[in-house]
């Protein structure tokens with residue numbers, strides 16, 4: 060694999076920055092009734108788990124990830140935050156050890172974008188839901204990034220990330236597909252809400268937290284792999300990164316849309 064989220068220190072810091080900046084935008088309505096059993100699939104280093112646990116103190120949350128290292132990191136984070144409503148298990152979404160209908164709700168964030176078979180993953184998760192239970196899926200979509208000043212090199216650098224993720228079996232533009240994916244997996248009552256991050260200089264916390272520490276850091280992270288794969292030359296890539304930083308200046312603007320879907324198991 061040329062590119063994997065979550066396993067390196069810098070990635071962990073980036074995912075954490077991303078999570079704290081976006082908490083309100085993505086999670087203001089991630090609320091589960093007291094007594095609910097919630098499965099978080101692909102919890103990574105726990106960036107969303109902390110929010111889920113804090114916003115839903117009465118829910119019993121089970122968070123799983125295929126990476127033992129990420130699980131250890133996530134467990135430490137939850138312990139440090141003092142939450143006691145989460146248990147962690149290492150597991151593969153396609154082979155989870157739970158009984159059918161074990162959960163009232165499932166939560167999946169920034170995971171489908173990495174899977175070659177997202178519909179199969181959704182079907183597998185569906186089997187662990189009670190009838191009438193919900194699945195919440197959150198994904199980004201790199202095709203939704205636009206900015207001022209516009210810059211061809213920025214678009215080329217972003218496209219490198221999209222192409223590398225595709226070569227690794229994933230889809231960095233999956234956000235726009237959540238409705239058809241959930242329908243194809245057999246869910247009903249699917250509702251998708253686009254959540255746009257709009258950033259100009261009047262929102263300095265997002266200039267730092269999203270333009271610089273999230274999006275630009277993510278694109279910078281694929282510099283060497285992109286050059287090695289001959290997707291781009293070093294000069295164009297570096298112009299792209301400079302162009303991204305340019306959007307963070309006082310007359311710059313940056314937009315990106317996440318998609319949040321909630322669907323019901325029939």
Ligand SMILES: C[S@@+](CC[C@H](N)C(=O)[O-])C[C@H]1O[C@@H](n2cnc3c(N)ncnc32)[C@H](O)[C@@H]1O
Nearest residue numbers: 064065101102103106124125126151152168169
């Ligand atoms: C980009 S991270 C997102 C982590 C977390 N949900 C967040 O929003 O910060 C994607 C995670 O999915 C996990 N993952 C990928 N394939 C998986 C699978 N088949 N089963 C379980 N977890 C998987 C990876 O190990 C990684 O931790």
